[in-house]
Amino acid sequence: MFRNLNSIIQILNIVIGFFFFLSLLYSGIISIFEKEKRAAAFLFISMIIVPLIYILSAIYSYPQESIISQILFFGTIGVMIILFTPTPVKREKTVSPLKQIDERDIIFSRTDLEKDSNRFKKYYQTHPEKKIYDEKFRQNPGLLSNKAKHFDPLQFYAADSSMSITAHLRTITDGELAKQQTKLPSKQIADFIRGWAKKLGAKEVGITKLKNYHFYSHGGRGEDYGKEIKSNHKYGIVFLVEMDKKMFESSPKGPVIMESTQKYFEVGSIGVQIAEFIRNLGYSARAHIDGKYQVVCPLVAKDAGLGEIGRMGLLMSSKYGPRVRISVVTTDLNLPADEPCVDNTIIDFCKMCKKCAVNCPSNAISHDEKQKIDGIERWQINSEACYNYWTLVGTDCGKCINVCPYSHPNNLLHNFIRFGIKNSFIFRRMALILDDVFYGKKPSEKAPPKWMKSDK
Ligand code: SF4
Numbered sequence: 001m002f003r004n005l006n007s008i009i010q011i012l013n014i015v016i017g018f019f020f021f022l023s024l025l026y027s028g029i030i031s032i033f034e035k036e037k038r039a040a041a042f043l044f045i046s047m048i049i050v051p052l053i054y055i056l057s058a059i060y061s062y063p064q065e066s067i068i069s070q071i072l073f074f075g076t077i078g079v080m081i082i083l084f085t086p087t088p089v090k091r092e093k094t095v096s097p098l099k100q101i102d103e104r105d106i107i108f109s110r111t112d113l114e115k116d117s118n119r120f121k122k123y124y125q126t127h128p129e130k131k132i133y134d135e136k137f138r139q140n141p142g143l144l145s146n147k148a149k150h151f152d153p154l155q156f157y158a159a160d161s162s163m164s165i166t167a168h169l170r171t172i173t174d175g176e177l178a179k180q181q182t183k184l185p186s187k188q189i190a191d192f193i194r195g196w197a198k199k200l201g202a203k204e205v206g207i208t209k210l211k212n213y214h215f216y217s218h219g220g221r222g223e224d225y226g227k228e229i230k231s232n233h234k235y236g237i238v239f240l241v242e243m244d245k246k247m248f249e250s251s252p253k254g255p256v257i258m259e260s261t262q263k264y265f266e267v268g269s270i271g272v273q274i275a276e277f278i279r280n281l282g283y284s285a286r287a288h289i290d291g292k293y294q295v296v297c298p299l300v301a302k303d304a305g306l307g308e309i310g311r312m313g314l315l316m317s318s319k320y321g322p323r324v325r326i327s328v329v330t331t332d333l334n335l336p337a338d339e340p341c342v343d344n345t346i347i348d349f350c351k352m353c354k355k356c357a358v359n360c361p362s363n364a365i366s367h368d369e370k371q372k373i374d375g376i377e378r379w380q381i382n383s384e385a386c387y388n389y390w391t392l393v394g395t396d397c398g399k400c401i402n403v404c405p406y407s408h409p410n411n412l413l414h415n416f417i418r419f420g421i422k423n424s425f426i427f428r429r430m431a432l433i434l435d436d437v438f439y440g441k442k443p444s445e446k447a448p449p450k451w452m453k454s455d456k
């Protein structure tokens with residue numbers, strides 16, 4: 001009987017060996033396509049060594065053969081059980097921010113302030129503590145400047161054209177309502193909006209009931225500067241589009257800003273069309289897009305169930321990580337709201353990961369625990385340090401987005417890892433170690449695709 005059991009275990013070890021061979025071969029091929037040479041090398045070496053251990057232990061005779069086969073087999077099963085058994089994650093209390101953000105305080109509004117204008121003087125009279133930082137970035141070449149460190153005429157002018165067409169969209173975020181309301185069940189309209197937004201290019205769509213803290217207290221850009229934000233809109237529809245990982249691999253160089261500006265346009269145009277559609281149904285609706293926000297998009301997206309706010313202060317979608325751009329449509333049309341995001345596995349991962357903080361060239365991302373800010377525990381980045389770096393290099397950097405383990409492309413390999421990360425805290429710890437082994441603690445910068453370079 002023991003002999004039979006041993007034969008079965010040896011056959012199973014051969015099967016496990018082949019399973020590992022195929023899985024590692026597939027992962028290695030994916031890594032080659034992703035141009036991840038280091039990961040591919042590790043995977044192909046493992047593809048030879050790991051299956052050999054299982055297969056040779058089963059087909060050769062040696063002393064203590066049966067004991068070693070059993071240790072190998074039951075050890076493997078044990079490790080699988082440990083890695084894949086779901087473990088509960090401590091649910092963190094979702095606490096709402098206590099106060100609204102004033103858009104005039106965000107770095108982009110401060111950048112817009114024209115030196116020595118009345119707005120400029122008034123702002124720094126009331127916020128003298130900010131002047132010292134802002135003076136620093138005002139002396140730098142600036143975003144998309146031809147004097148910036150990573151200036152590349154093709155890449156920078158391409159990004160500039162995406163920004164310019166987004167600026168046109170800002171003029172049509174709001175408009176006239178149809179005279180007559182179309183009465184349809186709210187679920188039917190919500191399903192249509194979700195389906196159509198996805199057809200238009202959104203990867204994720206969420207709906208939430210709006211709270212006070214979703215809105216800025218005052219506008220900070222253009223003609224809205226200083227105006228108190230008042231809205232009777234009760235619902236926010238959130239759209240996420242995915243940014244291409246490849247465009248981030250040469251961060252902080254030009255492809256990053258080409259991608260982010262293009263995606264601001266894409267997600268903005270979805271928002272503008274959906275808002276127009278809702279107004280055609282006879283309900284008030286306004287799109288919130290780059291440079292024309294009344295709401296804080298990541299907070300609305302989190303409450304619409306689309307992600308968590310991670311260490312780098314951006315929305316982290318569990319499928320796309322921080323590689324997303326967001327737009328929102330607010331409306332008085334009643335819609336069925338989604339559940340807020342309570343994916344604490346993202347926060348648990350961020351607590352131990354710190355890869356974005358380690359790789360940030362301006363040390364803008366905290367290595368510490370979350371702090372209590374405006375009533376909620378969160379990480380806050382040093383936006384002045386971050387923006388100062390942007391104005392030196394001329395792009396929006398994106399190194400933190402590139403290195404984030406959640407940013408890997410959407411394919412079977414990385415989706416399997418995402419599943420494990422969500423499922424078990426032991427898997428999360430293993431995934432973090434393997435991410436450093438395969439991709440490096442400080443992943444090296446890759447060259448932009450050839451067609452993008454001005455100096456071929
Ligand atoms: S790099 Fe790590 S710590 Fe930073 S946001 Fe991504 S998962 Fe969180």
Ligand code: SF4
Pocket residue numbers: 359360361362363364365381385386387389390396397398399400401
């Ligand atoms: S964009 Fe660059 S500078 Fe800014 S926080 Fe991310 S890594 Fe740091």
